[in-house]
Structure formats: C-alpha cells, structure tokens
Amino acid sequence: MGDVDESFFQDAAHRPKLSTTEAENIPLIDLSPLLTNDPSDTSSAVTNLVAEIGDACKNWGFFQVINHGVPSACREKIERASREFFLQPTEEKRKVSRDENNPLGFYDTEHTKNVRDWKEVFDFVVENPTILPASHEPHDMELMELTNQWPDFPTNFGEACEEYARDVEKLSYKLLELIALSLGLSSKRLSGYFKDQTTFMRLNYYPLCPVRHLALGVGRHKDSLALTVLAQDDVGGLEVKRKTDGEWIQVKPTPDAYIVNVGDIIQPTPFSWSTGNEKISQVWSNDRYESVEHRVVASSKKERFSIPFFFGPSHYVMVEPLEELISEERPAKYKAYNWGKFNTTRNLSNFKKLNVENIQIDHFRIGDL
Ligand SMILES: O=C(O)CCC(=O)C(=O)O
Ligand SMILES: [Fe+2]
Numbered sequence: 001m002g003d004v005d006e007s008f009f010q011d012a013a014h015r016p017k018l019s020t021t022e023a024e025n026i027p028l029i030d031l032s033p034l035l036t037n038d039p040s041d042t043s044s045a046v047t048n049l050v051a052e053i054g055d056a057c058k059n060w061g062f063f064q065v066i067n068h069g070v071p072s073a074c075r076e077k078i079e080r081a082s083r084e085f086f087l088q089p090t091e092e093k094r095k096v097s098r099d100e101n102n103p104l105g106f107y108d109t110e111h112t113k114n115v116r117d118w119k120e121v122f123d124f125v126v127e128n129p130t131i132l133p134a135s136h137e138p139h140d141m142e143l144m145e146l147t148n149q150w151p152d153f154p155t156n157f158g159e160a161c162e163e164y165a166r167d168v169e170k171l172s173y174k175l176l177e178l179i180a181l182s183l184g185l186s187s188k189r190l191s192g193y194f195k196d197q198t199t200f201m202r203l204n205y206y207p208l209c210p211v212r213h214l215a216l217g218v219g220r221h222k223d224s225l226a227l228t229v230l231a232q233d234d235v236g237g238l239e240v241k242r243k244t245d246g247e248w249i250q251v252k253p254t255p256d257a258y259i260v261n262v263g264d265i266i267q268p269t270p271f272s273w274s275t276g277n278e279k280i281s282q283v284w285s286n287d288r289y290e291s292v293e294h295r296v297v298a299s300s301k302k303e304r305f306s307i308p309f310f311f312g313p314s315h316y317v318m319v320e321p322l323e324e325l326i327s328e329e330r331p332a333k334y335k336a337y338n339w340g341k342f343n344t345t346r347n348l349s350n351f352k353k354l355n356v357e358n359i360q361i362d363h364f365r366i367g368d369l
Pocket of ligand 2: 221222223294
C-alpha cells in the first residue's frame with residue numbers, strides 16, 4: 001500500500017468488486033427524431049421517444065443518448081483542454097484552486113461521505129456570473145455572484161469550456177422537455193425554472209490508482225441538481241446501483257454518447273464541500289422519478305476523464321411537487337423549499353463539517369417533519 005493516505009479507504013461494505021459481472025447496460029436511447037422534430041411534436045417517432053424516456057427514468061433513473069446533436073468537434077476540444085490541464089504539475093493547477101471565497105476552479109481533496117475520492121476536479125458555472133443567496137438566513141435577501149476563474153494554460157481552456165457548455169445546455173433543455181412530456185406535463189413546464197440557472201460543470205480527472213481495491217474514484221452518491229448530462233471517455237468505471245436488486249452495474253462506454261441521470265443533485269457541488277442529497281426531479285415528480293446512486297471505480301491501468309453538466313434551476317425557484325402531479329390518491333410528499341437557500345444552508349453546514357449527511361431533501365418530506 002506504500003504511503004497512500006488512509007483517508008482514501010472505503011469501509012469494507014463499500015469497496016469496489018474487482019470482478020464486475022457483465023450485466024445488461026442502462027437503456028440506450030436514440031434522439032435522432034429530435035434532429036428534425038420538436039419535442040412537443042405529436043409524430044409517432046417523438047411519442048415513442050417520450051415513452052422510452054419515461055420508462056428509463058422510472059426503471060433505471062439513468063440512460064444514455066446518441067444522435068443528441070452536440071457536435072463531436074466541440075466535445076473533442078474540451079476533452080483535449082481537460083487532458084492538457086490535468087496532466088500539468090500540481091503546482092500549476094493550484095494556481096486556480098478553489099478557496100473559501102471562490103468555490104470554483106481546481107480541487108483535489110474532495111470527500112464523498114467523508115471518504116476522499118481518487119480524483120481531481122475543475123469546476124465552472126454556465127452562467128458567468130451565477131447568482132446565489134449570500135447567506136442561508138431565510139430573511140436575508142442579499143445575493144452574491146460566483147465568477148469563473150480560468151487557467152492560463154491551455155490557452156483555449158475557457159473558450160472550450162464555454163462553447164461546450166452552450167451545446168450541452170441545448171441538449172439539456174430538450175431532455176427536460178422530453179421528461180416533462182413523459183410525466184404528462186406540457187413540454188415547457190419545467191424550462192422556465194432554469195431562466196437564471198445555477199448549472200455548473202465539472203471536469204473530472206481520475207489518475208492511476210495503486211489501491212483500487214480500497215479506494216473509489218467517486219464514492220457512492222446521488223447527484224443533487226435536476227438533471228446530469230455526462231460525457232465519459234472510453235476507459236469505463238462508472239457504476240449505477242440497479243433499482244431492482246441493488247447490484248452495481250457498469251455503464252459501459254458508448255462512443256459519443258451522453259449519460260443522463262434524473263432526480264437529485266447529489267454530488268458535492270462547487271457551492272458545497274461535502275455530499276448533499278437534494279432531489280429536485282424527485283420532488284417535482286412527487287416521487288415518480290427517483291434519483292439513483294452511482295459511483296466511479298478507479299483504474300490502475302488507465303487514467304480516466306469525464307465531464308458532467310449539472311443542470312440547476314434559478315436560486316429563487318421554490319422546489320415542490322408540481323400541482324399536476326398531486327392528487328387525492330397521490331398527495332404531495334414534500335414541502336416547498338427555496339432552492340438557493342437550501343443550497344446555501346447545506347454548503348454552510350458542509351463547510352463547517354457539522355455532519356456529512358447534514359441537510360437533505362428527505363428533511364422536507366411531509367410526515368417526517
Ligand atoms: O465520472 C463519472 O463517470 C461520474 C462522475 C460523477 O458521478 C459526478 O461527478 O457526480
Ligand atoms: Fe454523480
């Protein structure tokens with residue numbers, strides 16, 4: 001084990017299995033009907049697509065999409081920039097480290113559920129600046145701005161990130177429309193919540209790991225924003241907890257595909273320093289779509305890169321079960337909460353390291369209060 005820090009070691013119950021069973025993959029959905037139609041079109045190709053998305057959200061919480069409309073040149077450009085950035089010496093990367101005042105930038109000591117991840121990250125926001133509440137106090141209306149910091153090298157880093165973000169944002173809005181339709185809502189029902197979005201993006205770098213039987217690239221978690229759209233390279237390592245039996249299933253890389261996961265925003269956000277468990281889509285859908293745990297197994301043979309886009313609503317949005325999805329048979333399962341304040345409260349408690357699981361959406365579950 002040499003001198004590997006024990007803070008990386010998972011409890012025995014959460015260590016990766018070294019021989020993963022070849023199992024079915026998560027659903028693969030072809031979005032080509034959207035290249036010529038609007039999500040709201042009633043053609044049978046789009047209607048079938050909506051049904052496929054609904055099934056995937058209900059049964060897996062995860063799916064992959066192909067023919068998604070994001071140009072591959074744009075993805076290759078950010079992938080190259082990410083590789084060039086992370087393969088520099090650490091002292092170069094630390095020039096754009098995040099700190100107490102700016103949670104955006106480079107970070108290499110992230111913990112998920114109190115265990116250190118075998119990874120390095122670079123975070124940036126899609127709206128630059130992004131507006132958030134300055135404090136968690138419910139009556140304090142003061143706001144603050146989060147602003148991106150870009151490294152000098154590679155020289156096109158910021159440009160590659162911004163261009164890619166705009167293309168994946170377009171895809172995310174389309175996915176949001178399909179998800180709304182799959183819940184029986186009008187196609188644009190959720191889109192307005194993202195007008196002043198708090199979306200952030202992360203470049204993940206998983207270096208070679210000499211203790212892959214003990215550590216994880218990212219520990220098990222659920223993503224806490226509304227929707228995640230992830231690009232992974234061809235190395236593999238992402239695993240999803242299958243709903244039916246709790247088995248960890250590998251998400252095998254599909255060239256040029258995106259992995260989409262609905263539900264909660266789970267993973268530490270740049271606005272937080274530990275894992276939360278907010279489940280926006282789960283709350284909106286009144287528990288019809290549940291967010292799903294996932295993790296990343298490290299590799300001793302090949303470095304891995306991935307790029308998640310965490311689609312987050314405006315800070316002032318009140319997240320609550322949508323009224324169309326509440327009925328006598330299915331009463332509201334959550335109380336409303338303000339997304340920005342919720343986020344800031346969680347960040348504060350995370351930053352003070354009060355407790356790992358600190359504030360979660362489940363605290364807003366009706367009946368549990
Ligand atoms: O690297 C991956 O495949 C997934 C990363 C992840 O789950 C996250 O950053 O929240
Ligand atoms: Fe995640």
